[in-house]
Each structure stands twice: as structure tokens, then as C-alpha cells.
Amino acid sequence: MWKYLLRRTGYMVFTVWVISVISFVVIQLPPGDYVTNLINQMISAGGEALPSDYEMQLREVYGLNDPMYVQYFKWISRIITKGEFGYSLVYKRDAAELITERLPMTFALSFGSFLFVWAVAFPIGVYSAVKKYSLGDYVFTFIGFIGLAVPNFLLALIFLFLSYRYFDQAMIGLFSLEFADAPWSWPKFMDLLKHLWIPVILIGMGGTAGLIRTMRANLLDELNKPYVETARSKGLTELKLLMKYPVRHALNPFVSTIGWTLPGLIGGEVIVSIVLNLPTSGPVLYNALRSQDMYVAAGFILLLSTLTVIGTFVSDILLAVLDPRIRLE
Amino acid sequence: MDNTLIDVKDLKVHFFTDEGVVRAVDGVDLKLERGRTLSLVGESGCGKSVACRALMQIVRNPGKVVAGEILYNRGAEGGQAEIIDIAKMDPKGKEIRDIRGKEISMIFQEPMTSLSPMYTVGNQIIENILLHTNLTKEQARDLAIKLLDQVGIPRADRLVDEYPFRLSGGMRQRSMIAMALSCNPNLLIADEPTTALDVTTQANILDLMSDLQKSYNMTLLFITHDLGVVAEIADEVAVMYLGKIVEKSDVYTIFNSPRHPYTQALLKSIPKIAIKREDLDPIKGMVPNPFRRPGGCPFHPRCPQAFAECKVLVPTTTQLTPNHSVQCLLYENFANRIATEQKQ
Incomplete structure (x- = not known):
């Protein structure tokens, strides 16, 4: 078990390192850099083209003239040693500040959506499998497929329209006006919860539908296994034997979904957050990518990927705890 | 009696x-x-x-x-x-x-899959004991070890905490037997x-x-x-x-x-x-398709001794001796049945 944990931790560190390289490189792949972008903006705003030596000077200031591996090395060593993520060229602020401001919101939203997805998908999946081809199964399957098929930004738009039309207020943002800039307090937290459920449902919708199908299919496979018959022949009640045996077995793929649900949720969060104007990392990351604000973009991507890798790690540990076959190899 | x-x-x-x-x-x-x-x-x-x-x-x-x-x-x-x-x-x-x-308890054909790999052998035996008796968990565990020992599992006190997938097929079937016997079935x-x-x-x-x-x-x-x-x-x-x-x-x-x-x-x-x-x-021949069972005696299409009546008459039980019975027209006096069934 300890060996397994150690090995997995090693893999995890390696994965994060590869991600950091890729995210840094990919961001610089599009032609041009922040300076070309800046100059283009100035020209389109009616300014004159800058002299090319001034342009070169700008690049020198921002460190854009160094070869890429030098830039990468500077960037990553500052993150590791000082926790500095560089400077946002667009917002003219410390990138770390920007990230710490936004990332907890994204995390709260993703985690909330994740809990929502599990809490809804688990019982419905079990129900759908046990009562296969019943009316309830068909209803949930129908709703599930709609949830899968409709992109969540569309759901967000529909929801915006409905809330505006019938409640006379657009349910956007994560805080009420009076709390938006207030320091953290209990009422502010409650206010957050009051707003959070809407994006949570909108973002979680697709994942829920997918997970219901996964759970249903897994459980259907397990329900007719011989060990279920053994358990029944002992005289256990149907509910007890269902929970102890087939559901426990069907849980394995369910748990390993933690890994791949997280990136999905974070990806879905970007568009929904833009539509609903949420103070999460999604919109900022989107802008940073568009304006080649490389430190902010790379920082976000690095941290989000790290979270995802950690999520996968957690799910692997959970699997080992749940299933002796994995634990004992 | x-x-x-x-x-x-x-x-x-x-x-x-x-x-x-x-x-x-x-x-x-x-x-x-x-x-x-x-x-x-x-x-x-x-x-x-x-x-x-x-x-x-x-x-x-x-x-x-x-x-x-x-x-x-x-x-x-x-x-x-x-x-x-x-x-x-x-x-x-x-x-x-x-x-x-x-x-009434039962043991099954597949010892490899009849025990759940998620729980120890002991857990699955003790479950049965706790379900039907008033024993405490410790007593049930002791009983499980005793049973495993009885069905010929070596070092039963250690194997009770082993997972089924670490045991051989024979050992698993022995564990199944121990489980089935745990409450003294009739x-x-x-x-x-x-x-x-x-x-x-x-x-x-x-x-x-x-x-x-x-x-x-x-x-x-x-x-x-x-x-x-x-x-x-x-x-x-x-x-x-x-x-x-x-x-x-x-x-x-x-x-x-x-x-x-x-x-x-x-x-x-x-x-x-x-x-x-x-x-x-x-x-x-083969066992017939369950949806298309032959009329009359179900065995007649494969029977070397079948005769005309076998295709229409379903044989009833004939007692040859007090402890030997058979369902076959060869031994049945079915003349009366043909007569009565034709009347109907």
C-alpha cells in the first residue's frame, strides 16, 4: 500500500511537470506575443506605430527576448521558490494575486457541482438499474439524455431569460450587490451559498446525466453475479444485500470518475461563468488567452491541471481503499 | 414414522x-x-x-x-x-x-465468483451467523474460525481475514461450505x-x-x-x-x-x-429449444424406443416398485387414457 502511494506520488509530480512545460509552450505557440498584441491594440485605437527599437525595448523589459527555455526556467523557479506567478501584462497586477482571488471561487463551484453530481447521480443510477425498464427508469433516462445533449451555456442562457422574465431580476454573479466587495464574513458566506446553487446545477447537469448512465450500466452488470445470489441465499434483505454487494462493486468505476469529472466541470465552468458573470477563473483565463497575457494564463492552467491531477490521485487512493484487489495487487 | x-x-x-x-x-x-x-x-x-x-x-x-x-x-x-x-x-x-x-442453505457452482472479492472470507461467514443467531461479533468470529477449521482449511485463524481472490478454488468452495453450515441447516x-x-x-x-x-x-x-x-x-x-x-x-x-x-x-x-x-x-440429438417443446412425451424426438403414442400422450408417473417410479409410456397402461381423452 505504501509503495503504491509512493509510486503514485512520483507519477503525479512528473505529470505536473510535463503539464507545466506544455502549458507554457502552448501559450506561446500562436504567432506574435504580448507586445505585438499591445501594439495592434494601440493602432486599432487610433495610435501610431511605435518605432521598432522601442518595440525591442519593450520586449527586453518584459523578458520576451530570452529563448523559451530560459523564460520557462525563470517562471517555474520563481513559482517553486517564491510562489510568484509573474506579472499580469493586461491587468498590470501581480498574477498570483489575480489567481488567488479567482481560483477559490472556481474551486468552490467545481466542488459544489461535483457533490451535486454525485448526490443526484448515485441514487438515480441505483434506482434505474434495480427498476430497469420501469416508468421511473424511462423518465430519468429521458431527463438524463436531455441533460447530456444540451450544452450547459445554453441552459444558463435559458435560465437567465426565465429568471429575468418571471422574477424580474437576473440571477447572475455569486454575491448580492452589498456583499460583492465586502470582506469575508458569515453573512457573505451564506449569501454565496444562496447564489451558488444555480451555477452548480447548470454546470453539473451534463456530468450528472453521464454518471447516471455509468452507474446504471455498472450496476446492471453486477446485479446478476453469483455472489449476489450467495448473499440472497443467506437471507439478507434486498436493500442490505444490494448496498453491501452489487453497489459496492459498481462503485469502482464511479469513484474513478472523480478524475475525469473535474476537468470536465472546470471546462464547463468557463462558458457558464462568462454567461452568468461569475467571479471565477474561467473568464479571466479566457481573456488572458486572447490577449496573450502569458503569465496569468500559464499560472491558471498550471494550477487547474494540478488540481485535476490531485483529483485523480485522490480517486486512485479511494479505489485502493475500496477495493482489496487493487490494494493487495 | x-x-x-x-x-x-x-x-x-x-x-x-x-x-x-x-x-x-x-x-x-x-x-x-x-x-x-x-x-x-x-x-x-x-x-x-x-x-x-x-x-x-x-x-x-x-x-x-x-x-x-x-x-x-x-x-x-x-x-x-x-x-x-x-x-x-x-x-x-x-x-x-x-x-x-x-x-436451508446453499452452495454454488462457481467458487471463484460466488464469494465477493470485496470482503474477507470471515466477513462473509460472520454475516450469515450474525443474521440468524444472537451471538456477538467475537463469538461469531470464533465460530467462523471453528467452521473453517472443520472444513479443512489450514491456519483458519489467519485465513479468516483473507480475501477470497487469494485462495484457491478448492479453498473457496470449502469456505462456501463453512458458510452454508454456519447455522446448522436442515x-x-x-x-x-x-x-x-x-x-x-x-x-x-x-x-x-x-x-x-x-x-x-x-x-x-x-x-x-x-x-x-x-x-x-x-x-x-x-x-x-x-x-x-x-x-x-x-x-x-x-x-x-x-x-x-x-x-x-x-x-x-x-x-x-x-x-x-x-x-x-x-x-x-440436442435438448430442444425451450420455446418449442415437443408435444407428447418431451423426450420422444431423441428416444430410440419411441412409438406413435409418444408424440401425443404426455406420460404420467408409473410406480414400478414402492421406491421406483418412472414417467414413460413403455410402462404405463395408457389405453384407458386414450379412450377418455378422445371422449373429451
Whole structure:
């Protein structure tokens, strides 16, 4: 078990390192850099083209003239040693500040959506499998497929329209006006919860539908296994034997979904957050990518990927705890 | 003194599938005597597994016990008879759940998959003990270790905490037996318990089972298609074909003077090493499609001795001697039945 944990931790560190390289490189792949972008903006705003030596000077200031591996090395060593993520060229602020401001919101939203997805998908999946081809199964399957098929930004738009039309207020943002800039307090937290459920449902919708199908299919496979018959022949009640045996077995793929649900949720969060104007990392990351604000973009991507890798790690540990076959190899 | 533990009368179990009704068990009569071993023999798909599952009401969906009685005498041996009808019980009800695993228990064909790999062997045995007795967890654990030791598992106190997938097939089947015996059942149903094991292990398990049967004084219902196993373990034999018991007698009569053409063919199909190397002598034809059962006697398309009436008349039970019965027109005086059925 300890060996397994150690090995997995090693893999995890390696994965994060590869991600950091890729995210840094990919961001610089599009032609041009922040300076070309800046100059283009100035020209389109009616300014004159800058002299090319001034342009070169700008690049020198921002460190854009160094070869890429030098830039990468500077960037990553500052993150590791000082926790500095560089400077946002667009917002003219410390990138770390920007990230710490936004990332907890994204995390709260993703985690909330994740809990929502599990809490809804688990019982419905079990129900759908046990009562296969019943009316309830068909209803949930129908709703599930709609949830899968409709992109969540569309759901967000529909929801915006409905809330505006019938409640006379657009349910956007994560805080009420009076709390938006207030320091953290209990009422502010409650206010957050009051707003959070809407994006949570909108973002979680697709994942829920997918997970219901996964759970249903897994459980259907397990329900007719011989060990279920053994358990029944002992005289256990149907509910007890269902929970102890087939559901426990069907849980394995369910748990390993933690890994791949997280990136999905974070990806879905970007568009929904833009539509609903949420103070999460999604919109900022989107802008940073568009304006080649490389430190902010790379920082976000690095941290989000790290979270995802950690999520996968957690799910692997959970699997080992749940299933002796994995634990004992 | 009546020594009957279970008296099955005209049991019918049908499966209601989308393609039609499968009459898996179609009017079975069986008597299980206390302390004796009855072997239920037949080809795959003849309904023997379904019939024995019906005794515990664990027939799988969409199967249902549709008719007949399963009269179970749960009173102590020699004491006051206390007869209840299992066939009338709700498969999910408390009544039958109290019988399962306690008074009637079962071991299955696949020791590899009949135990859940998620829990230790001990956990799965202790579960059964705690369900039916008032023992504490520690007492149940001690009992589980004692049982494992009894079924011949070495270092039982350590293997009790082992996961099934770390044990060999024979060890798993021994654990299953320990689990089935944990509450001192009146009846142990064994559904081809040795089929998935290799031959040496098979012999060990069979020895173990007949030893345990004596020391626990329980009734054994042994389902198999292996006639070698039957010869070794059975007192009585019932031969099943397409949901019906076609011949029933003690083990010597069945092997020495089988009457039903199906039983005769089954016995002939055993390869005999001692005699002479020749071709195998299988029963010709296949078990018919369950949706297109032949009319008349179900065996007539494959029967070497079939005659015209076999295609229309369903044979009824003929008692040849007090303990030998057969369902075959060869032995039935059916002239009267033709007359009465033509009148109708």
C-alpha cells in the first residue's frame, strides 16, 4: 500500500511537470506575443506605430527576448521558490494575486457541482438499474439524455431569460450587490451559498446525466453475479444485500470518475461563468488567452491541471481503499 | 414414522420472457428424507438448478413459482410436525429470509465468483451467523474460525481475514461450505459444487461433504450432471429432463436397472476405460429449444424406443416398485387414457 502511494506520488509530480512545460509552450505557440498584441491594440485605437527599437525595448523589459527555455526556467523557479506567478501584462497586477482571488471561487463551484453530481447521480443510477425498464427508469433516462445533449451555456442562457422574465431580476454573479466587495464574513458566506446553487446545477447537469448512465450500466452488470445470489441465499434483505454487494462493486468505476469529472466541470465552468458573470477563473483565463497575457494564463492552467491531477490521485487512493484487489495487487 | 423433510408436489416454475413463457420446471414431485442425500441429475438446461432455487424462493427474475406446493417440515426430527408451504411465501418476505441461510442453505457452482472479492472470507461467514443467531461479533468470529477449521482449511485463524481472490478454488468452495453450515441447516442444497474444480479437489470436496452430512445429520440435495459423482454420494437419484422428473429411485436401482430410455442413454454415454476403446456413445440429438417443446412425451424426438403414442400422450408417473417410479409410456397402461381423452 505504501509503495503504491509512493509510486503514485512520483507519477503525479512528473505529470505536473510535463503539464507545466506544455502549458507554457502552448501559450506561446500562436504567432506574435504580448507586445505585438499591445501594439495592434494601440493602432486599432487610433495610435501610431511605435518605432521598432522601442518595440525591442519593450520586449527586453518584459523578458520576451530570452529563448523559451530560459523564460520557462525563470517562471517555474520563481513559482517553486517564491510562489510568484509573474506579472499580469493586461491587468498590470501581480498574477498570483489575480489567481488567488479567482481560483477559490472556481474551486468552490467545481466542488459544489461535483457533490451535486454525485448526490443526484448515485441514487438515480441505483434506482434505474434495480427498476430497469420501469416508468421511473424511462423518465430519468429521458431527463438524463436531455441533460447530456444540451450544452450547459445554453441552459444558463435559458435560465437567465426565465429568471429575468418571471422574477424580474437576473440571477447572475455569486454575491448580492452589498456583499460583492465586502470582506469575508458569515453573512457573505451564506449569501454565496444562496447564489451558488444555480451555477452548480447548470454546470453539473451534463456530468450528472453521464454518471447516471455509468452507474446504471455498472450496476446492471453486477446485479446478476453469483455472489449476489450467495448473499440472497443467506437471507439478507434486498436493500442490505444490494448496498453491501452489487453497489459496492459498481462503485469502482464511479469513484474513478472523480478524475475525469473535474476537468470536465472546470471546462464547463468557463462558458457558464462568462454567461452568468461569475467571479471565477474561467473568464479571466479566457481573456488572458486572447490577449496573450502569458503569465496569468500559464499560472491558471498550471494550477487547474494540478488540481485535476490531485483529483485523480485522490480517486486512485479511494479505489485502493475500496477495493482489496487493487490494494493487495 | 414420517421422516420427510421437504415434500415437493407438482412444482411449476415458469420464466416470463419477452419471447414467451419458458416452463423451466413443469410439474416436479420430490421427497427429501431427513439425513439422506438426493441427487438431481440431468443435462444442462433441464431445470435442475431452477428447481432447487425454488426451494429457497431465490429463482431469478423473470422466473416465478406458478403452481405446486413445497411442504417443509421445520419441526425437530421425530418431534411435532410443523409443516409450512414455501411455495406460498413472498420471495422478499421475512418468513423465507429467516429460513434461508439458517434452515436451508446453499452452495454454488462457481467458487471463484460466488464469494465477493470485496470482503474477507470471515466477513462473509460472520454475516450469515450474525443474521440468524444472537451471538456477538467475537463469538461469531470464533465460530467462523471453528467452521473453517472443520472444513479443512489450514491456519483458519489467519485465513479468516483473507480475501477470497487469494485462495484457491478448492479453498473457496470449502469456505462456501463453512458458510452454508454456519447455522446448522436442515437441508443443504449443493448446485454442482464440484463442476468447476479439478478432479482431485473434486474428490476431496465430495468426501468432506459426505462426512459433514453425517456429523451434522442434515439432508443433502445434490445437483449434478456427473454420474460418477452421483454414484459416490447419492442415496436416492432423480433424473430430470425438460422440467420433469422422468425417473426416480435409489442409487443402486438407477445404476443397475434403469427403466426410462433417457436414464439408460445417460448411463450408456459414460465412457468406460476398462472395457474397450471405442467411440463415445452420446445421446443423439440436442435438448430442444425451450420455446418449442415437443408435444407428447418431451423426450420422444431423441428416444430410440419411441412409438406413435409418444408424440401425443404426455406420460404420467408409473410406480414400478414402492421406491421406483418412472414417467414413460413403455410402462404405463395408457389405453384407458386414450379412450377418455378422445371422449373429451
